[in-house]
Amino acid sequence: MDATTIAIILMIAGLILLIIEALTPGFFAVVPGAVLVVVGVLGYFIKDFFETWYLLVVAVIIVTVAVTAGTIKLYQALAKPEPPTTTVVDSLVGREGVVMSDVKPGNLKGKVRIGSDSWSATSEDIIRAGAEVVVYAAEGVHVKVRAKDL
Numbered sequence: 001m002d003a004t005t006i007a008i009i010l011m012i013a014g015l016i017l018l019i020i021e022a023l024t025p026g027f028f029a030v031v032p033g034a035v036l037v038v039v040g041v042l043g044y045f046i047k048d049f050f051e052t053w054y055l056l057v058v059a060v061i062i063v064t065v066a067v068t069a070g071t072i073k074l075y076q077a078l079a080k081p082e083p084p085t086t087t088v089v090d091s092l093v094g095r096e097g098v099v100m101s102d103v104k105p106g107n108l109k110g111k112v113r114i115g116s117d118s119w120s121a122t123s124e125d126i127i128r129a130g131a132e133v134v135v136y137a138a139e140g141v142h143v144k145v146r147a148k149d150l
Helices: 003-023 030-045 053-078
Strands: 096-101 110-114 117-123 132-139 142-147
Touching: 003 030, 030 053, 096 117, 110 142
Parallel strands: 117 142
Antiparallel strands: 096 110, 096 132, 110 117, 132 142
């Protein structure tokens, strides 16, 4: 098989891997696909590229390192890390919710749903399940609520 045919086969194999990666992200075929394409292009344009094994090995190593570094930088740019979301109890004050299980004074067995989260709750008066409430204080992992004025 001549060098041009080998180069074309490498480029086609690399393009197939890149297409697979595009269709199924996370398959991790972008680096080997890009390496095959670049080595194929080098072999197509550099005379006797496939004749000297050491040139081929050095080129594959250099291209692999460069493509891997470029891919890492690209992924970092596309998916910038974000700090985890946390709820600060003070941010609950003033928010409205619905009682999931009866809330009673001096008892943390009551539950309220605020947004998509469920919180243990206490109150100054008995508030029955289904009632709408407003948070007026928050301590640790529980909230203090009062019935919402209608």
